[in-house]
Amino acid sequence: MVFDMAAVKFLVVDDAAFIRDLIKKALRDNFPGATVHDANSAKRAMSMCKSLRYDIILSDWEMPEMTGEEFLCWIREQEGFATTPFIMISSRSEKDFIVKAIQAGVSDYIGKPFTPEELVAKINKQLKKIGNKTQSIDRNPQNPFEKIATQASASTDSPPPVSDSVSALTGAASTPPTPTSKSKAKVSQAQISLAAGNILCVIQDISLQALNGLIKRDGVLPQIMENCVVSIVSSDRQEVARLNAYIFGLRAADNRPDTSAIKVTIRFVDDDPAKLDILSRYISQR
16 A cells, blocks of 8 residues: 655654564555654653654653653644644553543543554554545544543443452462452462463563463464563452563463463563552562
């Protein structure tokens, strides 16, 4: 597909280099000729916007020092940026969170993890709005937040309960025990969010750099190097941390060809000190 992109300039803002690289590759592959710049923080992006007028900004929402919301508020106050398309990129899907982002002036939203096709479809919508004539790959035009509202209404503030199939993997009961006031809430599960769906994982080992765990062989299976979001869940089903990551390794849990368990290794790509501090405190309690 050929796009007329000679004058279009993109700015990608995310503190995770792995996510920035994924987005930049998708932009360069699908919008040849476009200018693609990136920044590892909102403060760096502010400095870049003072010297160059960008046509579309894609920004993470949860970043250290300055959040995506704070960056957006600053952008909307700048001359020439009041109507610039600003696409929020986030692993958060709670209804209140998205409504707040819309009120702040977000043009559209894409949740982590996402596919290149989903990203390009979002960008095509914004290019149409700013008058760039392109051939859209989106065959079902709709309000950009129609899908969000549907997803958000069905979401909850905490990940879904751990299924019997994953619990059986470790021989644990299907309902995690509720910790007493004198005991620590030990975390043993994580939800791995992929573009194709969610996987529940039993954590075997975890560090600030990676997670090793077990997943069921049936259902959605990840691919090596696939980007994902890992939500670590406590024994009372409360989310402890949510981190950007990618699938580093997959192998059978035992030597049987009919094994129902797969060992998965996930590498974290977040550089956010707040997230790493939360993860560090969890690790110290294991």
